[in-house]
Amino acid sequence: MFPxxxxxxxxxxxxxxxxxxxxxxCGFPASxxxxxxxxxxxxxxxxxxxxxxxxxxxEQDVMRRLTGDPHDRDSDLYRSVISPGIYDGLIRxxxxxxxxxxxxxxxxxxxVIRQAAVAGRSLAHHMRAVAHAPDSLVVQAIWMDSPTSRxxxxxxxxxxxxxxxxxxxxHLGEPLPHLHDCMDLLVVRADELGHHLPxxxxxxxxxxxxxxxxxNRRSKRRPWQCG
Numbered sequence: 001m002f003p004x005x006x007x008x009x010x011x012x013x014x015x016x017x018x019x020x021x022x023x024x025x026c027g028f029p030a031s032x033x034x035x036x037x038x039x040x041x042x043x044x045x046x047x048x049x050x051x052x053x054x055x056x057x058x059e060q061d062v063m064r065r066l067t068g069d070p071h072d073r074d075s076d077l078y079r080s081v082i083s084p085g086i087y088d089g090l091i092r093x094x095x096x097x098x099x100x101x102x103x104x105x106x107x108x109x110x111x112v113i114r115q116a117a118v119a120g121r122s123l124a125h126h127m128r129a130v131a132h133a134p135d136s137l138v139v140q141a142i143w144m145d146s147p148t149s150r151x152x153x154x155x156x157x158x159x160x161x162x163x164x165x166x167x168x169x170x171h172l173g174e175p176l177p178h179l180h181d182c183m184d185l186l187v188v189r190a191d192e193l194g195h196h197l198p199x200x201x202x203x204x205x206x207x208x209x210x211x212x213x214x215x216n217r218r219s220k221r222r223p224w225q226c227g
Contacts, residue, residue, distance in 0.1 A: 002036070006187055013140050013185050014040045021138030022098035024123060026109040026183070031146040036187075037106040044102050049094050051107035055086060079111070087112055088130065095131035095139070116182050123182045142185040 002010070014023060023040055027033035034050065041048045059082055060070035072078055087107070094105045109123070116126035124139035133139075 001039070002032070007039070009185065009187060010036055010040055010142070011043060013142060014044045016140055017044055017046070017102050017138055020098055020100060020102060021140070022094055022103040022105060024094075024105045024109065024127065024139060024141040025144065026107070026113065026123070026141060027144035028108060028110075028146070031144045033108075033142075033144040034106050036142070036144055037104045041102075041104045046102035046104045047097070048104045048106055049090060049097075051086065051090055051105075054090050054093075059086065083111060091127050092131045095127060095133045095137065098139075099133065099137060113182050121182075122184075124184065126182075140184045141182065142187065143183045144187050 001007075017023065023037075023046070025033045025037040025040070037048050037050075040046065059073075062082060063072045063078060064070040066077055066081070067075060073083075087109070090105065090107060091112070094103050097103050112126065113123055116123045119126060119129075121129070123141040127133070127139055127141075128135065128137060
């Protein structure tokens with residue numbers, strides 16, 4: 001589990017939800033986002049929608065037909081044909097439910113973050129546009145960061161060595177544009193002092209930064225010290 005300082009930052013964002021709204025938990029695989037998503041959900045009584053559990057049979061059946069590998073998530077074919085539809089459905093479903101119930105979305109959201117940056121929008125604003133959700137719907141986006149070496153170790157421990165190689169090759173060295181502007185909260189794991197991921201936001205010195213939560217309007221930042 002996370003240090004108390006990180007939990008306090010996550011809790012502060014979680015408490016911005018009333019009886020409705022959505023927290024979008026983003027990060028690379030094995031970065032701790034699913035653990036954080038489950039913790040937040042337990043604190044506020046939210047339902048978690050996990051991309052890996054959203055439509056696994058559909059993903060596997062289609063990729064088996066297209067590439068012969070039902071577990072292929074790294075090919076250009078998956079990224080260009082399957083991933084956009086899965087993310088679109090996840091966002092529309094999550095924000096639709098969030099209009100009546102608290103929801104936590106759990107996925108990397110790498111391609112969606114890039115789309116938001118290209119459009120010059122925060123991730124929250126971009127997702128509302130995709131789902132045709134009202135501006136009044138609270139959407140809080142959190143990025144969980146972790147160093148490359150730690151991500152690789154965790155994925156190998158999970159038996160995902162091949163996926164770890166592909167992730168390091170294709171994503172971990174590639175900058176995510178305007179990450180600070182797209183997110184409402186950036187968390188660097190407090191057990192990883194002094195590390196940061198190359199090409200991504202520099203060391204945050206265990207600092208989580210969040211924006212004022214009122215409708216996710218881009219206003220004065222509130223820093224939470226995480227260490």
